[in-house]
Amino acid sequence: xxxxxxxxxxxxxxxxxxxxxxxxxxxxxxxxxxxxxxxxxxxxxxxxxxxxxxxxxxxxxxxxxxxxxxxxxxxxxxxxxxxxxxxxxxxxxxxxxxxxxxxxxxxxxxxxxxxxxxxxxxxxxxxxxxxxxxxxxxxxxxxxxxxxxxxxxxxxxxxxxxxxxxxxxxxxxxxxxxxxxxxxxxxxxxxxxxxxxxxxxxxxxxxxxxxxxxxxxxxxxxxxxxxxxxxxxxxxxxxxxxxxxxxxxxxxxxxxxxxxxxxxxxxxxxxxxxxxxxxxxxxxx
Amino acid sequence: xxxxxxxxxxxxxxxxxxxxxxxxxxxxxxxxxxxxxxxxxxxxxxxxxxxxxxxxxxxxxxxxxxxxxxxxxxxxxxxxxxxxxxxxxxxxxxxxxxxxxxxxxxxxxxxxxxxxxxxxxxxxxxxxxxxxxxxxxxxxxxxxxxxxxxxxxxxxxxxxxxxxx
Numbered sequence: 001x002x003x004x005x006x007x008x009x010x011x012x013x014x015x016x017x018x019x020x021x022x023x024x025x026x027x028x029x030x031x032x033x034x035x036x037x038x039x040x041x042x043x044x045x046x047x048x049x050x051x052x053x054x055x056x057x058x059x060x061x062x063x064x065x066x067x068x069x070x071x072x073x074x075x076x077x078x079x080x081x082x083x084x085x086x087x088x089x090x091x092x093x094x095x096x097x098x099x100x101x102x103x104x105x106x107x108x109x110x111x112x113x114x115x116x117x118x119x120x121x122x123x124x125x126x127x128x129x130x131x132x133x134x135x136x137x138x139x140x141x142x143x144x145x146x147x148x149x150x151x152x153x154x155x156x157x158x159x160x161x162x163x164x165x166x167x168x169x170x171x172x173x174x175x176x177x178x179x180x181x182x183x184x185x186x187x188x189x190x191x192x193x194x195x196x197x198x199x200x201x202x203x204x205x206x207x208x209x210x211x212x213x214x215x216x217x218x219x220x221x222x223x224x225x226x227x228x229x230x231x232x233x234x235x236x237x238x239x240x241x242x243x244x245x246x247x248x249x250x251x252x253x254x255x256x257x258x259x260x261x262x263x264x265x266x267x268x269x270x271x272x273x274x275x276x277x278x279x280x281x282x283x284x285x
Numbered sequence: 286x287x288x289x290x291x292x293x294x295x296x297x298x299x300x301x302x303x304x305x306x307x308x309x310x311x312x313x314x315x316x317x318x319x320x321x322x323x324x325x326x327x328x329x330x331x332x333x334x335x336x337x338x339x340x341x342x343x344x345x346x347x348x349x350x351x352x353x354x355x356x357x358x359x360x361x362x363x364x365x366x367x368x369x370x371x372x373x374x375x376x377x378x379x380x381x382x383x384x385x386x387x388x389x390x391x392x393x394x395x396x397x398x399x400x401x402x403x404x405x406x407x408x409x410x411x412x413x414x415x416x417x418x419x420x421x422x423x424x425x426x427x428x429x430x431x432x433x434x435x436x437x438x439x440x441x442x443x444x445x446x447x448x449x450x
Contacts, residue, residue: 113324113325116323116325116331117326117327117329117331119441119447120447141323141331141333142292142293142333144443169443169444169445170443171293171295219445219446220445220446220447221446221447223445230445262335263319263321263336263371264321264371266320266321266333266335267320267323267331268322271324271409
């Protein structure tokens with residue numbers, strides 16, 4: 001290794017992503033909101049891909065019940081009360097020491113300004129309400145939002161694993177258009193608030209959905225084929241182990257999203273441009 | 286100060302298509318981008334383009350000394366739109382070449398004359414001027430509280446694929 005290459009990620013094996021893919025990825029800033037079962041996989045993969053800048057947001061610390069699926073977490077992180085975001089930062093920097101990583105251990109709503117300069121936002125949050133808020137924050141700043149969701153349902157004594165990955169592009173169909181979020185589901189969720197307990201989660205569906213989300217991201221920033229027609233919603237049936245483009249997509253073709261239309265859906269509605277700027281995020285040490 | 290400018294691929298295509306249309310007598314077309322904005326965490330500003338405010342054919346002045354000269358009606362309508370819709374306004378025109386464009390001397394002097402007028406109707410918002418080429422862009426923004434315009438440092442086209450121009 002040449003002295004000048006020390007610490008530089010060698011991306012020769014992914015050069016098919018495009019002549020300038022390494023520099024594009026290096027200049028790209030992504031936010032991952034939620035660094036649990038799904039987000040930890042995404043952070044790890046984006047680290048390997050050579051993404052240069054990360055904003056990692058999660059208020060939670062690692063608990064022993066997370067170790068069944070939190071990629072990169074160790075027993076010592078449980079005893080040391082390490083934050084999930086710092087575990088993801090460690091994983092990324094361990095692969096690509098040149099990556100710039102900002103860690104926030106607040107709720108994302110308390111540091112949402114950090115999302116504004118991101119090229120893409122990954123949403124790996126549990127509740128529908130949070131996902132809708134996060135998508136709204138992304139749309140306000142014309143930022144692509146990639147959402148993953150996984151669930152285990154019990155019916156007639158049997159368990160069913162399902163999930164989806166959605167790409168919400170400005171002006172394109174949103175999570176409401178895709179039927180992932182609706183008022184009824186939000187209402188039900190609100191009624192059950194605080195009573196949900198520990199939801200069943202396992203490592204492999206999270207890993208699979210995270211991989212699909214990263215595939216969306218790469219097609220977005222450095223597509224390896226000009227003719228790729230990106231399906232905006234992929235559905236995962238964990239029992240039949242299949243992933244397929246959602247049948248809802250055919251009804252959404254050519255339609256403009258009515259939920260985020262209009263000038264007022266953009267930017268900061270309370271903008272005072274002469275006011276003092278918000279504080280800069282602290283970089284992971 | 287870092288200024289980011291973002292617009293969707295669909296809007297950029299719409300703007301290109303309109304600006305490339307010939308005018309009855311002017312050599313080029315101009316328009317305004319209606320925008321909103323927000324602060325970045327480093328104190329910079331992100332400008333978010335929403336739509337094109339067209340300048341009607343009859344609102345150009347017949348001035349063979351320049352590519353296009355807006356008449357008082359063009360400015361008045363743009364000011365009215367900014368006021369009604371609480372929009373930042375970014376003047377836009379196009380230089381027909383590839384690669385990074387630059388403001389001509391006339392672009393510099395004319396934009397310095399009319400862009401600050403938008404503070405008469407939206408004093409708290411940034412306004413500006415943009416020059417597009419066939420595949421790139423440059424621009425300046427007038428930020429409330431700052432004397433001189435600030436160069437736009439980054440243009441992002443949001444679509445599949447994403448790209449900087």
